[in-house]
Each structure stands twice: as structure tokens, then as C-alpha cells.
Amino acid sequence: MSDKASSRDTTSLGKVSATPEAIRLLDEIIADHGPVLFHQSGGCCDGSSPMCYPRGDFIVGDRDVLLGTIGDTPVYISESQYEAWKHTDLTIDVVAGRGGMFSLDNGREKRFLTRSNVCAVAPDP
Template sequence: MVDRVIATPATLELIDVLRAKYGPRLFFHQSGGCCDNSAANCYIEGELTIGPGDVKLGEIGGLPFYMSASQFEYWQHTQLIIDVIDGHGGGTLSLEGPEGKAFLTRSRVFTDAELAQLRAS
């Protein structure tokens, strides 16, 4: 099966750090606005409302990963690869900021075969 979102080993390590610090009830939302820097942000449940306008792409590190439906229209042909860089993500509200890290979204275009598999599932 093809995953719409995957995480690098560095991301999985940082998720473990955040889970130890903030507890297990965390989730990701790939933002699409200017003030949250259009990045994958990690939140504690209740800090951001997930609603019918959001699409669950999958899970990384056991945490659900969502994106707004309007953003999904642009990204649906790509696999999101969530990575980590040193530094701050430009004022991000995401939980990793105090760790001196920032989540970074990379992507790759799905092959025709992968897209067919996704559509069939």
C-alpha cells in the first residue's frame, strides 16, 4: 500500500521527544496559511479543531496527520515526506519550536501506478 504521508527517522525521533514531553494525544495538521508558515504542525488535541473541511492523510509515528481539503486539492498527487531541520520554522505554533527544531514538508509526485492504487483503496 502507498502512504500519502511518511516520516524520516529524524521526524520519528522528534515525535518520541514530543510525546514524552506533552503526552500521547498529539496530531499533525499540514497548514496552508501565511502565519503558520504552510508547514506540518504538531498540536496537542484540542489546540486546533479538526472538522469536515479536513482530510486525514494517514499517520506518522502513530499520530494522525490531517490537511485542509482545499490544500489536499493541490497536494493529492504527491506523497508528503515530513522531515526535521535545525532552527525555528518562522514563528510556528507547532510543539517542536522549543526544541530548536522545525518540521519541514518535502514531497514527491506519485507514479501513475501509485495513484491508481490510491484511487482503488
């Protein structure tokens, strides 16, 4: 298993941040599991759920895009989803509930949630 960086890492422009609550939950998870990464889900049910995995257990695909990092934790998104959201700043937050089935926030009675903010887009020249 690999947590290799994508060839698209040049897109890591600080497009992702986290609330203090998300950082606290992330710190809890890292204390329990060691280094982790986020991958923004694109599934029909978990579309706003960033999935949190141990770094050694998730293979970052060649077409995944590194959005940025939260502390030392990388945040990836699929290339197709990135194209749809590239003009959006994402904030990882925490809400009550259960995390995704394989995400490390599952079973903690709180889960990560991605909130979005549309960025200003300059017109093409």
C-alpha cells in the same frame, strides 16, 4: 475541543511518512505533551511546515482530510490543499530552526518540514 476524524478519512492511503529524525523529534514531543496530531499548514509563511498540536487542543474541521498516520499520530491537511497535493507523497522531516508559533516543535532549535514527491498519475480513461 475535539480530534474527531473527518468524514473524508477514506483518503488515508499512506500518503505521508516520516524520516527517522522526524520520528525521534515526534517521540520527544509526545513524551513531553502526550498524544499529538499534525495539521499541514497552508499559510503563506509556513506552507511547508506541518504544525504539531496536542490532540485535545486542535479541532479537526469537517473539511480536513486525514492523509495517514505516523505511528499513532494522525496527519491532516485542509481539503483545498489536499486537492492541490493529492498526487503527492509527503514526508515529514526535521531541519534546524524554529517551529511555527503554536506548533509544539517551536523552541527546540529544530522544526518539522514537509518534503514532497510527485506520484505517478494514470491518465483518465
